[in-house]
Amino acid sequence: MGTLRGTSPAGRRVLITGAARGIGAALAVRLHERGAQVALAGIEPDLLSEVASRCGAPWRYCDVGDRTQVERAVRELAGELGGLDVVVANAGIAKQLPLVGGDPEVLERTLRINVLGTYYTLRAAGPHIAHPDGYALAVASLAAAVHVPLLGAYSASKAAVEALGNTLRTELRPSGARVGVAYFAELDTEMTSRGFGTEAAAVITGGGPLGAVTPLRVGIDALERGLARRARRIVAPRWVQAVLPVREAAQRVVDLRLRRHGVAEALDIARKEDAQYTTPQPDGSP
Secondary structure, eight states: OGGGOSSOOTTOEEEEESOSSHHHHHHHHHHHHTTOEEEEEESOHHHHHHHHHHHTOOEEEOOTTOHHHHHHHHHHHHHHHTSOSEEEEOOOOOOOBOTTTSOHHHHHHHIIIIIIHHHHHHHHHHHHHOSTTOEEEEEOOGGGTSOOTTBHHHHHHHHHHHHHHHHHHHHHGGGTOEEEEEEEOOBSSHHHHHHSOSHHHHHHHTSSOSSOOBOHHHHHHHHHHHHHHTOSEEEESTTHHHHGGGHHHHHHHHHHHHTTSOHHHHHHHHHHOOOOOSSOOTTOOO
16 A cells, blocks of 8 residues: 555545535546546435546445445445545535524534534545555535634534544544545635525625635645645645634634624524525435
């Protein structure tokens, strides 16, 4: 396995969850172009099949919130690749939620997919990547560190993802494997456009995300570099790196800024608005 170490993903066997669209799909294509062997998991078979065809990759339908499905998918995909060097626990959802007066099911589903899904993925892939060239990446978010109204469910879930990644890092260290956590601000994906494309969010943000949307390519570039180096932390855009160590001060800045926005109005709208999950759900939930 030692031949894999270096600054290129070429030759590495990589399993990516949430690979049907957005970050997961773009990363799969990029790594394939760089010579990696990729395997894909997700809940949108048609889209997943298209990405897999571009990458010559095996794929499995897999709801990461279902532990049995995750264990089966990881076992089968690792077998088809002849082992694993990298797992990217990328699958995740978001939906706006007023913590008071909102639908508790949103928080429950978000935790099931984002937290339990990440845990199940890392748990199942752990034995396969527990070697000196192994690497696990838990995809969190800047929302794990800095929190805004309506994103309480998402922020809570991504803070938990961060904790899982940091804990696993220590637990896998004796094997030689490394673990990273990824933190992204708003990238130009459907998650951002759907997540901020609500009437309530528009009141708070003025019609767009709180900051400038970053091209998806920037995030994929960062992921490619980070996976090659088995980095402890991957960020995009670069300014996120400076925010993480001062998250308490950054939270205070956000709180002060939002005092000038119509938070009360936005929450009232959100309690009545039929918002969508950022990824369509298998049971048809909007």
